[in-house]
Amino acid sequence: MKKSKTGSSARFPFWNDQIRRFESDYAKLPKVVRDEMNSAMELMERITEKSTEVTMICRGFVKMKNPLYQEVVHDSVFHGICFAWAGRCLAYARPSSLEYVQGLQARADLHYHVGNWDECMLDAREALDQMKRYKLTDWLGTAKRLGELLAKAEAKAIEHRPEPHPSMNNYEPLDVESQKPPNDGCLFDGVEPAYNEEWGRHLVAKRDIKVGEMIFVEDMDCCILAEEKIHTNCSHCAAQAWCGVACDQCVYALYCSVECKDAAWSDYHEIECQIFEEVNRRKDRMECQAALRLLIKFIKMEGLEKVIRTTNNYDRNAELHRKYFLDKKSGFVSTYIWYYSLLDRAGNDEDAEMLREARIVDEHADAEESSDNYDEADEAVLSVVLGSLKPDDVNEGSYDDCMCTVRKIFKRLQRIFRVNSHWFGLLPPRNSPIPYAAEVKCFAFSYYSSLINHDCFNNSALAIGKGGKLMAYAVAPIKKNEQVTISYSHMLYFNLDATTRRLNLAQERKFICYCRGCVNEWVPRPPWTPTKTLKSNIFQTALLDHVSSNKNWYLTKQQIISNKIIVEFVNKQIYESSPASAFCDTGYYRRFINLAYHMMYGVEWKVPEQCHFN
Numbered sequence: 060m061k062k063s064k065t066g067s068s069a070r071f072p073f074w075n076d077q078i079r080r081f082e083s084d085y086a087k088l089p090k091v092v093r094d095e096m097n098s099a100m101e102l103m104e105r106i107t108e109k110s111t112e113v114t115m116i117c118r119g120f121v122k123m124k125n126p127l128y129q130e131v132v133h134d135s136v137f138h139g140i141c142f143a144w145a146g147r148c149l150a151y152a153r154p155s156s157l158e159y160v161q162g163l164q165a166r167a168d169l170h171y172h173v174g175n176w177d178e179c180m181l182d183a184r185e186a187l188d189q190m191k192r193y194k195l196t197d198w199l200g201t202a203k204r205l206g207e208l209l210a211k212a213e214a215k216a217i218e219h220r221p222e223p224h225p226s227m228n229n230y231e232p233l234d235v236e237s238q239k240p241p242n243d244g245c246l247f248d249g250v251e252p253a254y255n256e257e258w259g260r261h262l263v264a265k266r267d268i269k270v271g272e273m274i275f276v277e278d279m280d281c282c283i284l285a286e287e288k289i290h291t292n293c294s295h296c297a298a299q300a301w302c303g304v305a306c307d308q309c310v311y312a313l314y315c316s317v318e319c320k321d322a323a324w325s326d327y328h329e330i331e332c333q334i335f336e337e338v339n340r341r342k343d344r345m346e347c348q349a350a351l352r353l354l355i356k357f358i359k360m361e362g363l364e365k366v367i368r369t370t371n372n373y374d375r376n377a378e379l380h381r382k383y384f385l386d387k388k389s390g391f392v393s394t395y396i397w398y399y400s401l402l403d404r405a406g407n408d409e410d411a412e413m414l415r416e417a418r419i420v421d422e423h424a425d426a427e428e429s430s431d432n433y434d435e436a437d438e439a440v441l442s443v444v445l446g447s448l449k450p451d452d453v454n455e456g457s458y459d460d461c462m463c464t465v466r467k468i469f470k471r472l473q474r475i476f477r478v479n480s481h482w483f484g485l486l487p488p489r490n491s492p493i494p495y496a497a498e499v500k501c502f503a504f505s506y507y508s509s510l511i512n513h514d515c516f517n518n519s520a521l522a523i524g525k526g527g528k529l530m531a532y533a534v535a536p537i538k539k540n541e542q543v544t545i546s547y548s549h550m551l552y553f554n555l556d557a558t559t560r561r562l563n564l565a566q567e568r569k570f571i572c573y574c575r576g577c578v579n580e581w582v583p584r585p586p587w588t589p590t591k592t593l594k595s596n597i598f599q600t601a602l603l604d605h606v607s608s609n610k611n612w613y614l615t616k617q618q619i620i621s622n623k624i625i626v627e628f629v630n631k632q633i634y635e636s637s638p639a640s641a642f643c644d645t646g647y648y649r650r651f652i653n654l655a656y657h658m659m660y661g662v663e664w665k666v667p668e669q670c671h672f673n
């Protein structure tokens with residue numbers, strides 16, 4: 060291992076140990092990977108007093124012993140850990156400190172190393188701004204290095220700006236800075252909500268939609284951060300909040316800007332604030348926090364009494380309210396009923412029975428919503444809400460009745476969040492040759508996204524952009540009148556058979572999947588007509604041997620990733636032409652396999668009956 064210029068071995072003795080243990084592994088790595096690792100190590104050394112984190116990085120590094128990982132995944136994992144570490148450093152350092160600037164610089168450098176030019180420029184610019192703003196003494200020559208890095212990244216960004224794929228003739232790339240929905244509305248003219256007995260509520264394409272085309276962009280109604288993002292991202296819009304502002308009262312909720320802080324305060328945080336920390340400690344934090352925020356918003360809209368009256372009214376005449384099923388927009392009653400009725404979709408009782416028999420759903424799941432189902436933790440939280448929002452005319456006598464209904468609504472909103480919200484990942488670097496797995500950033504809930512059904516070979520994917528906008532974009536061509544679908548699970552990578560996929564969905568999302576892939580093992584056709592099979596290269600020969608040895612018929616992730624031709628091809632087909640990354644999407648991977656098979660053997664990939672998950 061290259062010796063550090065700054066003498067880090069003395070500062071981080073554990074590193075010597077790692078060097079001894081992994082020198083031989085290291086020697087086997089390709090030079091390019093070694094160089095990258097060395098430069099990343101140097102970057103880490105620049106930031107002092109973070110030895111615990113650096114130790115963790117090295118431990119993570121060490122875990123990657125599997126030789127299969129070395130060439131492709133090793134360095135990406137390593138970089139991933141470094142990113143996380145630089146991020147953490149930023150989160151804990153004071154924005155006015157040089158350490159913070161160095162964190163930004165390290166991250167900018169890492170972005171540069173993995174070819175993430177735009178992000179590199181953003182970090183470098185922010186670091187320079189911070190130095191200027193806080194008049195920091197530049198005793199390390201940081202400003203000069205940042206200036207050079209910025210210039211290098213700008214040059215690279217121009218050189219590497221991807222050409223839109225020819226299939227994207229009419230595609231206008233998304234303006235990531237503003238991400239404003241066109242025509243002042245949420246929905247592009249391509250899709251509309253629909254309802255039928257078979258699929259319940261769903262979205263349907265009104266015209267042919269091309270790969271990469273934006274389907275809708277909308278504001279989210281509620282977003283709850285994943286555990287590991289609580290200290291780094293905005294609690295209101297999920298954006299990164301490195302220089303964020305915390306709530307003045309609880310000092311716990313973090314926001315990316317004063318605008319988000321004010322919006323959260325007036326929508327729900329004014330009340331949530333009193334119990335924020337407590338709710339954050341709960342095992343069911345996500346659904347509890349979401350239900351609480353929605354409940355507070357509703358009560359603030361028209362008052363507690365109206366909420367209770369509308370709920371009771373709906374419960375008595377659920378069928379009559381079907382007219383609101385697709386219409387959320389006109390007034391409190393329809394908005395509220397639209398939310399509240401989300402669970403009442405066309406359901407299959409036999410499925411529910413099967414899930415109960417398999418102990419996938421709790422036998423007492425229905426009792427969950429019963430107003431008698433008394434939970435002390437809920438009670439404490441709800442009494443704070445009622446105490447703050449109770450109108451004067453709710454006297455002591457009717458308080459218990461109120462509490463009963465509020466308890467029921469709270470439980471139901473929790474279930475709605477579990478069923479109708481979706482996870483949103485971080486967008487991986489655009490030009491990265493390595494398909495990063497998506498990192499879950501938040502679970503969010505919005506009108507159109509809550510109507511999208513699942514398909515194992517989904518034709519669209521969701522992403523979250525700056526300003527907390529939720530967007531859906533096509534990852535496969537969508538025909539007029541076809542249902543627009545996403546994939547609900549990031550566990551469905553690759554070649555799982557229908558039974559395994561269904562089990563996974565049943566466990567994660569509590570329903571039995573009836574998508575075309577699960578019902579009759581449908582697989583998508585490639586979007587082009589193959590002219591010839593590629594000449595076999597070393598990789599393909601090895602792969603054929605591997606496949607025909609019959610032990611492992613399937614392709615391993617590493618094998619597919621290693622094939623640069625395919626990576627390049629798929630990049631062109633899907634990734635570069637998409638406004639957001641298709642890598643965070645699971646249907647993408649299955650399509651990837653299909654394309655890979657097509658390119659290598661000129662045949663369509665069929666899912667075998669017996670299959671393993673690698």
Ligand SMILES: C[S@@+](CC[C@H](N)C(=O)[O-])C[C@H]1O[C@@H](n2cnc3c(N)ncnc32)[C@H](O)[C@@H]1O
Pocket residue numbers: 258259260261401402404405478479480508509510511512513514568569570571572573574
């Ligand atoms: C986010 S909601 C989608 C909207 C829903 N169809 C409705 O009417 O409200 C998710 C629920 O829709 C149903 N669903 C979605 N995709 C499905 C599929 N492929 N097969 C069966 N049910 C599905 C499941 O009941 C699931 O819990």
